[in-house]
Amino acid sequence: MAAKRIGIVVGSIRKGAYTKKIADFLIAHTPEGYQLELIEIADLPLxxxxxDTSGSPxxxxxxxxxxKAVAGIIFITPEHNRSIPAALKNALDVASRPYxxxxxxxxxxxxxxxxxSGISGFGANHHLRQVLTFLNMPTLQQPEVYLANVQDYFDDNGQLVNKETAAFLLEALDAYISFAAKF
Ligand SMILES: Cc1cc2nc3c(=O)[nH]c(=O)nc-3n(C[C@H](O)[C@H](O)[C@H](O)COP(=O)(O)O)c2cc1C
Known part of the structure; x- marks a missing residue:
C-alpha cells in the first residue's frame, strides 16, 4: 500500500531555523506507512x-x-512579535484562495x-489555531506542543540531542498520526 503523505509546513524561512531542525527530526522518525514531506513557503510572493481574478504566480x-496532495499538515512555527511569522500567514492565505x-x-x-525564550511560542501557537479554525482544519488538541529555549536542544550538527524533548515530540507525532487516521 502507498505511504500516507503528511506535509510539514515550517513557519521560519531563515537558514538554520530551529523549527526546520525540528522538522528534520520528525522526518528522520517517520512512522511506518507514512511519508512526511516538507512543503516550502519561502518563495511565495505576497x-x-x-x-484571484487576473491570474496568480x-x-x-x-x-x-x-x-492538496497530502492527507494532513504538521505546522512547526516560531513566534514573531507574539504571533506567527508573516511568511506563514502568507502561505495560509495563498492556499485558502480563490474563494x-x-x-x-x-x-x-x-x-x-x-x-x-521561555514563552515557547504560545502566542504564535494560538494565533495559528485561530486561523486553522477558519480554514476548517481539525487540529490535534492534546498534547499541546510548546518548546521553550529551543536553542539548547541541538548539537553543533543540528541534531536534536535533548532526550526528553525527542521523546515528547515522538509521543506527540504518534498522537497526531492516530488523530489524523480518523479523517
Ligand atoms: C521579527 C522577530 C520577532 C520575534 N518575536 C518573538 C516573540 O514574540 N517571542 C519569542 O519568544 N521570540 C521571538 N523572536 C525570537 C525567535 O524566537 C527566534 O528568532 C527563533 O530562533 C525563531 O525561530 P527559528 O529559529 O525557527 O527561525 C522573534 C524573532 C524575530 C526575528
Whole structure:
C-alpha cells in the first residue's frame, strides 16, 4: 500500500531555523506507512486578492497542488512579535484562495511552536489555531506542543540531542498520526 503523505509546513524561512531542525527530526522518525514531506513557503510572493481574478504566480499553483496532495499538515512555527511569522500567514492565505477553493479544507493538522525564550511560542501557537479554525482544519488538541529555549536542544550538527524533548515530540507525532487516521 502507498505511504500516507503528511506535509510539514515550517513557519521560519531563515537558514538554520530551529523549527526546520525540528522538522528534520520528525522526518528522520517517520512512522511506518507514512511519508512526511516538507512543503516550502519561502518563495511565495505576497498574496494579493487581484491574483484571484487576473491570474496568480505559477508558484502558487505548485504550492496549492502540494497542499492538496497530502492527507494532513504538521505546522512547526516560531513566534514573531507574539504571533506567527508573516511568511506563514502568507502561505495560509495563498492556499485558502480563490474563494471556495481552500485546499487546506478538512485536512487534519498539528501545531508545534518553539522559541528561544521561555514563552515557547504560545502566542504564535494560538494565533495559528485561530486561523486553522477558519480554514476548517481539525487540529490535534492534546498534547499541546510548546518548546521553550529551543536553542539548547541541538548539537553543533543540528541534531536534536535533548532526550526528553525527542521523546515528547515522538509521543506527540504518534498522537497526531492516530488523530489524523480518523479523517
Ligand atoms: C521579527 C522577530 C520577532 C520575534 N518575536 C518573538 C516573540 O514574540 N517571542 C519569542 O519568544 N521570540 C521571538 N523572536 C525570537 C525567535 O524566537 C527566534 O528568532 C527563533 O530562533 C525563531 O525561530 P527559528 O529559529 O525557527 O527561525 C522573534 C524573532 C524575530 C526575528
Amino acid at each position: 498574496y494579493n486578492q487581484d491574483y 505559477a508558484v502558487y499553483d505548485d504550492f496549492r497542488q502540494k497542499v 471556495g477553493k481552500n485546499v487546506w479544507n478538512a485536512k487534519p493538522a498539528m501545531v508545534i511552536s518553539s522559541s528561544i
